[in-house]
Amino acid sequence: MDKFKIEGGRRLEGTVKISGAKNAALPAMAASLLTREPVHLQNIPHVRDIITMAKLLAHMRCHVESPDIPPSEFTMQAENVSHAEAPYDLVRTMRASILTLGPLVARFGHARVSLPGGCAIGARPIDLHVQALEALGASISVDHGYVEARAEGLRGRTFRFPKITVTGTENVLMAAVLAEGETILENCALEPEIADLAELLVKMGAKIEGAGGPTIRVQGVSELHGATHRIIPDRIEAGTFLLAGAITGGELALTACQPAHLGALVSTLRQCGVEITCEPSGTVHLRGAKRLTSADVTTAEYPGFPTDMQAQFMALATQAQGVSRIRETIFENRYLHAVEMMRMGACIALAGNLAVVTGPTPLSGAPVTASDLRASAGLVLAALVASNTTWIDRVYHIDRGYEQIERKLRAVGARIERVTGRPE
Numbered sequence: 001m002d003k004f005k006i007e008g009g010r011r012l013e014g015t016v017k018i019s020g021a022k023n024a025a026l027p028a029m030a031a032s033l034l035t036r037e038p039v040h041l042q043n044i045p046h047v048r049d050i051i052t053m054a055k056l057l058a059h060m061r062c063h064v065e066s067p068d069i070p071p072s073e074f075t076m077q078a079e080n081v082s083h084a085e086a087p088y089d090l091v092r093t094m095r096a097s098i099l100t101l102g103p104l105v106a107r108f109g110h111a112r113v114s115l116p117g118g119c120a121i122g123a124r125p126i127d128l129h130v131q132a133l134e135a136l137g138a139s140i141s142v143d144h145g146y147v148e149a150r151a152e153g154l155r156g157r158t159f160r161f162p163k164i165t166v167t168g169t170e171n172v173l174m175a176a177v178l179a180e181g182e183t184i185l186e187n188c189a190l191e192p193e194i195a196d197l198a199e200l201l202v203k204m205g206a207k208i209e210g211a212g213g214p215t216i217r218v219q220g221v222s223e224l225h226g227a228t229h230r231i232i233p234d235r236i237e238a239g240t241f242l243l244a245g246a247i248t249g250g251e252l253a254l255t256a257c258q259p260a261h262l263g264a265l266v267s268t269l270r271q272c273g274v275e276i277t278c279e280p281s282g283t284v285h286l287r288g289a290k291r292l293t294s295a296d297v298t299t300a301e302y303p304g305f306p307t308d309m310q311a312q313f314m315a316l317a318t319q320a321q322g323v324s325r326i327r328e329t330i331f332e333n334r335y336l337h338a339v340e341m342m343r344m345g346a347c348i349a350l351a352g353n354l355a356v357v358t359g360p361t362p363l364s365g366a367p368v369t370a371s372d373l374r375a376s377a378g379l380v381l382a383a384l385v386a387s388n389t390t391w392i393d394r395v396y397h398i399d400r401g402y403e404q405i406e407r408k409l410r411a412v413g414a415r416i417e418r419v420t421g422r423p424e
C-alpha cells in the first residue's frame with residue numbers, strides 16, 4: 001500500500017495548474033447514459049474515482065474511450081446499455097456510483113444500483129434521491145443490498161428537497177430531463193457542479209432553467225443527443241493548494257481556476273492575514289502571512305465554507321495565533337483527521353460537531369493514517385509544516401480525488417515522496 005513520506009519545513013513557491021473538478025466530472029460522465037450518441041468531456045482529472053466511473057460505465061456496456069494517456073478527455077457512448085446495474089464492488093469504492101440511478105431509470109425504465117453503505121465521514125443515506133425519483137413516478141425497492149428502480153416513463157412534478165443534497169439534486173435533474181412534462185425542483189443544492197451539469201445537459205438538448213439557484217425548472221424532452229463539454233476547474237483542489245501556500249508562508253500562483261467559486265475560503269484566508277488576489281483570467285495569487293491569525297469557520301452548503309475544505313483548514317488553524325472554532329454541519333463524523341493532527345502535537349478539543357483549535361503549536365512528524373479523501377489532504381498540509389518526517393498511510397484515499405498531488409507539491413518546493421512498503 002502506498003504511503004507519503006513528507007519532510008516538513010519548506011516554503012512553497014511557484015505556479016500550480018489546477019485540474020478539472022472530480023465532483024463535476026462524475027455526474028457529467030453519468031449523464032452520458034442519457035443518450036445513444038457520443039458525449040465528449042474535456043478537462044477530466046486523472047484521479048481514481050474517475051477511473052472507477054469509467055469502469056462502471058464500461059460494465060454497463062457503455063463505450064468509453066480516451067485519446068490520451070493519462071486521460072484528460074473521454075468520449076462515452078451509451079448506445080447499447082445491456083446491464084443497467086451498478087455492482088457492489090464498484091459502488092463500495094465510490095459512492096458517486098449512485099449518480100447512475102437517475103439517468104438509467106429515465107432512459108431505460110429500469111436500474112439496479114448497489115446501496116452505498118456508510119463511510120468514514122458519516123452514514124450518508126440516499127433517502128432523498130429515492131423520495132425524489134418516486135415523486136417522478138419511479139417504483140423503488142431495496143432488496144439484497146440493491147436499490148432497484150422501475151418506471152414506465154417518468155412524469156414531471158414539483159418536488160421540494162427536505163434537505164439540500166448535491167448528488168441528490170444531480171441525480172434527479174438527470175432523471176427529470178427525460179420525464180414527461182414539467183418538473184420543478186425546489187431547495188436544490190447551489191454548488192457550481194450543479195450548474196456545470198445543467199450546462200452539459202442543455203448542450204445535449206435538455207430544457208433547464210434556474211440551475212445553480214434553489215429552484216430548477218425542467219421541461220422534459222423525449223430524447224437527448226451527443227455534446228462536447230469542458231469540465232469546470234476543481235475548487236477544492238484549488239482551495240487545498242491555497243492552504244498549502246498559506247500554511248508554509250509561501251507564495252503561489254494557481255492557474256486555470258475559477259476564482260468566483262472560492263469566495264468563502266478566500267475571505268477566511270484574508271481574515272487569517274493571507275494576501276490573495278484574483279485575476280479574471282483564472283489565476284489566483286497567494287502570499288502567505290508573516291503571522292497567521294485564527295478564524296472561526298462553520299461548514300455549510302455552497303456558497304458557505306465547504307465541508308471538503310474543513311480538514312485542510314484545521315491544519316492551518318494549528319499554525320494560526322489564537323483560537324479557531326470549527327463547526328462541521330454537513331457530515332456527522334468528519335473529524336478523524338483531528339485525532340491524527342493531535343498525535344503530531346496539535347492542540348484541538350473536540351465536542352460534538354465543534355473543534356476548538358488553539359495555535360500556534362509546533363507540529364512534529366509522526367506516522368499517521370488517512371481516513372478519507374479530504375482528511376488525507378489535511379494531513380499532507382500538517383506534514384508540510386511539521387518537523388522531521390511524517391509518514392502518511394493509506395494514501396489511496398487521496399488518489400481518489402487529487403491529480404498527482406505529490407508531483408504538483410514537489411514542483412513548488414515540497415519534499416514529498418510516494419513510497420511503497422513500510423517506513424523503516
Ligand code: EPZ
Nearest residue numbers: 023096124125126127128129164165166167168330331373
Ligand atoms: C457531495 O456528496 C460531494 N460528492 C462530497 O464530496 C461533498 O462533501 C458533499 O457533496 C457536500 O458538499 C460528490 O459530489 C460526488 P450531500 P453528497 O448529499 O452529494 C445528507 C469529496 O471529498 N443526505 O450533499 O453525497 C448527507 O448525509 C466528497 O469530494 C441525506 O440525509 O453529499 C449529508 O449529511 C465527499 N439523505 C447531507 O445530506 C440523502 O439522500 C449533504 O450530503 C442525501 C444526503
